[in-house]
Amino acid sequence: MQHSDLAYYSARAHEYERIYSKPERQDELQALQATISELFADKSVLEVACGTGYWTQYIAQSAKTICATDLSEEALAVAKAKGLDKNRVRFITADAIALPDSLGQFDSAFCGFWWSHVARASIARFLDSLHARLTQSARVVLLDNLYVEGSSTPISRRSPEGDTFQIRRLSDGSSHEVLKNFPTEGELYAQLSARAENIKYAASEHYWYLEYYRAA
Numbered sequence: 001m002q003h004s005d006l007a008y009y010s011a012r013a014h015e016y017e018r019i020y021s022k023p024e025r026q027d028e029l030q031a032l033q034a035t036i037s038e039l040f041a042d043k044s045v046l047e048v049a050c051g052t053g054y055w056t057q058y059i060a061q062s063a064k065t066i067c068a069t070d071l072s073e074e075a076l077a078v079a080k081a082k083g084l085d086k087n088r089v090r091f092i093t094a095d096a097i098a099l100p101d102s103l104g105q106f107d108s109a110f111c112g113f114w115w116s117h118v119a120r121a122s123i124a125r126f127l128d129s130l131h132a133r134l135t136q137s138a139r140v141v142l143l144d145n146l147y148v149e150g151s152s153t154p155i156s157r158r159s160p161e162g163d164t165f166q167i168r169r170l171s172d173g174s175s176h177e178v179l180k181n182f183p184t185e186g187e188l189y190a191q192l193s194a195r196a197e198n199i200k201y202a203a204s205e206h207y208w209y210l211e212y213y214r215a216a
Helices: 003-021 023-039 073-080 120-131 185-192
Strands: 044-048 065-070 089-093 106-112 134-145 155-158 164-169 175-179 196-203 207-214
Touching: 003 023, 003 073, 003 175, 023 134, 023 207, 065 073, 073 089, 120 134, 120 185, 185 196, 185 207
Parallel strands: 044 065, 044 106, 065 089, 106 134
Antiparallel strands: 134 207, 155 164, 164 175, 196 207
């Protein structure tokens, strides 16, 4: 995540979850909520870029423990206010590109709506950072947006490296340019193939979902 993006997400923390209120997305979201809860039953989960804890609350329905990380203190404050079980859920300030050893080791990981905010040139660094915190054959679940004309914020520009950007506007009237990539299934396989096993990809109308196991 770029520093400008961090400032944006910190400023957006108290209105972030409005994105989950779009009427046309409710059926898909309900199905994903149930899937996420089921996948992490009795697991020790590392959640990267947890933001306001929207997905943390569904993971917490079944997981053994969760370490939910984010770089935005403002977003984490919203997440902590959800009142999740402190004996099983901890929120830690951490950079997803440089996850500290002090977090420990986990047998599962979840990255919801984070992959799209990683510059293409930084994907390998992110995966190295994530996998260093995972046990061999740990399950990783990625969830993110598909670009849907009329529902998604339009792309404002594309960089020479292939990264795409959107102009986001907050309720205070401020405008922010935010990195937001929409990888194809083929691109995801290419980026993960050297580090992942048993990759499974699925897409609905507005979201893509991918799970894999950390390669030995």
